[in-house]
Amino acid sequence: MDKLYDLIVIGGGPGGIGAVVEAKVLGLKKVLLIEKTDNHSHTIRKFYKDKKRVDKDWQGQAVELEGNVEFVDGTKESTLDYFDKLLDNEKIDSRFNCEVSKVEKRDNIFYIYSNCGDFKSKSVIVGIGRMGKPNKPNYKIPLSIRGQVNYNLDKCSNGEDIIVVGGGDSAVEYACELSESNSVLLNYRKDTLTRPNPTNQAMIKEYASHGKVRLKLGVDISSVEAQHGKVKINFSNGDTELFDRAIYAIGGTTPKDFLKACGITLDSKGEPIFDENYESETKGLYIAGDIAFASGGSIAIALNHGYRIVNHILKNQ
Ligand SMILES: Cc1cc2nc3c(=O)[nH]c(=O)nc-3n(C[C@H](O)[C@H](O)[C@H](O)COP(=O)(O)OP(=O)(O)OC[C@H]3O[C@@H](n4cnc5c(N)ncnc54)[C@H](O)[C@@H]3O)c2cc1C
Incomplete structure (x- = not known):
């Protein structure tokens, strides 16, 4: 608990990886990535079939990458290798098998509670995606x-x-x-x-x-x-x-309870409220990646979120 981080990113998917890499490249010193499973990119590992083609322009959305991550069309394997390399090259401090349960803000500091200890940070990005709970049909399955x-x-x-x-x-x-x-x-x-x-x-x-x-x-x-x-x-x-x-294969759900436990307010449809900088109504607390969309994010879009958020954090330091 003693160390005060500049930025803690919750969720090691493309949104989280993009954010920590941009943070390192753009000059934030104390950055930590926290991931619930035993490696980064759990959605890609679990839901993509082996050798799957990975398209940059997913769901027909052409996206210009804005930051320092040069993600290109490839396969499941080449994408995971590329993310490995990014995390290694930038020497990203990461905690795996570490599930965050709650975030609290007190006296302008965020307290992050997890099953692998508690952490303190000046800013927090929540990038836990939607595939933790895939959408299920609304009729009963025997x-x-x-x-x-x-x-x-x-x-x-x-x-x-x-x-x-x-x-x-x-x-x-x-x-x-x-x-x-x-x-x-x-x-x-x-x-x-x-x-x-x-x-x-x-x-x-x-x-x-x-x-x-x-x-x-x-x-x-x-x-x-x-x-x-x-x-x-x-x-x-x-x-x-x-x-x-x-x-x-009908998408994923908004992790409402988790967002609430992080102090992120939800609108009447249960979606997180955030502004053009992806900042929630709690200053310094941001959301990135798929949870910013009721439907249809992509890797490239998640990477861009990280870049924009880190720039906003730096501007407001
Ligand atoms: C089958 C399938 C195929 C796809 N193919 C493509 C494609 O070809 N091209 C493309 O651009 N997009 C594709 N997508 C979409 C793309 O995978 C998502 O847009 C992208 O993964 C979103 O990144 P994210 O970081 O927001 O969330 P995720 O990738 O879902 O990552 C969230 C991470 O947060 C972790 N986490 C969850 N809860 C916690 C917690 N409490 N504490 C700590 N960590 C936590 C999870 O374990 C996970 O690793 C595909 C999606 C699916 C389902």
Whole structure:
């Protein structure tokens, strides 16, 4: 507790990494990165399939990088290697397996409480993302098939009948990847897939035209049942179909309780309130990355948040 940091960043994803690297490059001396899991970039490790193409312009959003991090198109592996290098080169002081539970501000100092000790800092950036709790459907999933209803590809094996639910880039990438060794249906409630970026649009068009991925668009799911150990999907148009597995790729939730425990006020929709500098209503307490969006952040956008926030901290020193 004795050491007073200039900046503590909570969450070691792209938003957090961008922020600590910019802080070091732009001249903040005492900087600490705190990450809950045993390595940085947990969302990338857990939700990206191995060798996944990583697009800089994700969800069709072309982003100019503003800061000192030169992130480019690559793969899951090249992106993780690049982040390793950034953290090593800038000698970033990091705590892994360290979960922050609360932030309090007293006499202009932030007190950060975690399961690996308590810390003090002049400024804090919260960049914990949304994938700690992926979005789940609002109908009930019967207990007996919960193991077959997933939110990433960890449990998938080969030769399964799989339904992938969602209309964004992740759903399209999951469906195409799984179709290499499974029979796959991609279901989206809207008539057209407009959210994926151009590369993924072209990919799903090709897979669908060759019959590798079946598309069921413009139809919602009304309920899910268990039948003979399988996942029975009841569509809103009256169709029903049995699958070995269902994968929901429908984004993540706002970590409301955590944000409140950090002293970040939420609006009527439960989203964090922050200004053009990503500063919350508590001076010196910022948010970066995916939690700044109700839907659809990206690595490049998260990196830019870090750069802008650090500049704002430096300006107000
Ligand atoms: C399947 C999939 C594919 C994607 N593909 C791309 C792509 O190709 N290109 C692209 O630009 N974007 C892509 N994205 C989006 C991109 O991954 C996110 O926009 C980006 O990871 C957001 O970064 P972040 O730092 O805000 O949050 P995250 O990456 O979610 O990082 C948050 C970090 O905070 C940690 N954390 C959580 N709670 C605590 C706590 N209490 N204390 C300490 N640490 C905590 C987490 O363990 C995690 O490491 C994809 C997303 C998904 C789900």
